[in-house]
Amino acid sequence: STLRFSRSQDDQRDYRFDPATLLEPQGKFSTDQQQWTWQNDVNIGGGKLLLAAEEVEQKIDSSSVYVSKERTIRSLLNGYSAWYGAHGIQANLRRDSNTQFGDRTTGGLTYGYQWSPAWRAQGGIKTGFKAPTFNDLYFPRDPLFGGGNPNLKPEKSSSIEAGLNYVEGDHRLGLLFYRNTITDLIEWRPDLTVGPFFWTPQNISKALLRGVTLTYDGILAGWTMHGSLDLQNPVDVQRQVLLNNRARAHLDFQVDHQAGAWKYGAGISASGARYEDDSF
Numbered sequence: 001s002t003l004r005f006s007r008s009q010d011d012q013r014d015y016r017f018d019p020a021t022l023l024e025p026q027g028k029f030s031t032d033q034q035q036w037t038w039q040n041d042v043n044i045g046g047g048k049l050l051l052a053a054e055e056v057e058q059k060i061d062s063s064s065v066y067v068s069k070e071r072t073i074r075s076l077l078n079g080y081s082a083w084y085g086a087h088g089i090q091a092n093l094r095r096d097s098n099t100q101f102g103d104r105t106t107g108g109l110t111y112g113y114q115w116s117p118a119w120r121a122q123g124g125i126k127t128g129f130k131a132p133t134f135n136d137l138y139f140p141r142d143p144l145f146g147g148g149n150p151n152l153k154p155e156k157s158s159s160i161e162a163g164l165n166y167v168e169g170d171h172r173l174g175l176l177f178y179r180n181t182i183t184d185l186i187e188w189r190p191d192l193t194v195g196p197f198f199w200t201p202q203n204i205s206k207a208l209l210r211g212v213t214l215t216y217d218g219i220l221a222g223w224t225m226h227g228s229l230d231l232q233n234p235v236d237v238q239r240q241v242l243l244n245n246r247a248r249a250h251l252d253f254q255v256d257h258q259a260g261a262w263k264y265g266a267g268i269s270a271s272g273a274r275y276e277d278d279s280f
Contacts, residue, residue, distance in 0.1 A: 007034040014140060027140035028063040047082020060134045071100040073131075088112035088122075096129065101154050104129040120165045128157040136186060136201045146199035153203050157182040171218035180209040187244060206237040227253040247271035
């Protein structure tokens with residue numbers, strides 16, 4: 001049984017020149033968050049049961065006009081994972097009660113089959129929910145640059161995935177295919193009804209992300225290595241264009257070496273070109 005408490009503060013001041021008044025007015029945006037988590041891990045029936053409760057309190061102080069200056073999210077989480085011979089299962093369920101956006105239930109179910117010591121296949125389905133941040137909703141609005149959007153809706157998602165894993169000694173390879181459907185995806189876009197350069201977060205009615213992820217973990221000649229390559233096709237379904245500013249390819253690779261009390265290493269992160277909508 002583990003009890004955790006955390007608290008964070010974010011305090012921003014923004015000074016911009018106003019040509020109408022020839023002054024530099026101050027924009028203020030401050031958020032305060034504290035979080036309690038009580039987690040219990042129980043060994044039961046050959047598997048592990050997770051039971052947890054969480055409470056997050058968020059408060060905001062901004063120079064902008066906003067409807068809600070605080071919100072509380074109370075969550076109940078439970079999950080179960082176990083292996084029965086060659087068959088593995090993981091089930092999760094989460095209930096969030098958000099004072100600003102109401103109650104939401106999400107979950108997931110994953111099944112794995114270990115048909116040999118080296119090979120394992122898996123597949124699963126999941127649902128997700130993401131509420132807009134206070135930055136998304138209430139960041140101070142400047143007609144020349146942009147700002148938050150208090151009319152945003154939460155993101156809702158569902159995903160299907162299937163994959164293979166191969167293990168041989170100190171080496172592991174993973175291949176995962178996924179298909180994520182997101183309703184009301186939050187993306188920064190220009191709002192031309194306000195101004196030619198006014199950017200604000202907006203909801204996309206439906207987005208589809210299909211792709212494949214290849215991963216590698218291993219040890220070679222004393223070096224610990226981790227790499228991942230993600231290739232995806234992120235599409236705005238309504239407009240039939242690529243999602244703005246999302247790379248279709250992303251690569252991460254890291255190597256580390258332990259020498260006595262010292263550990264040293266190097267890494268690289270690279271991404272492909274990002275699409276920018278010409279109409280923007």
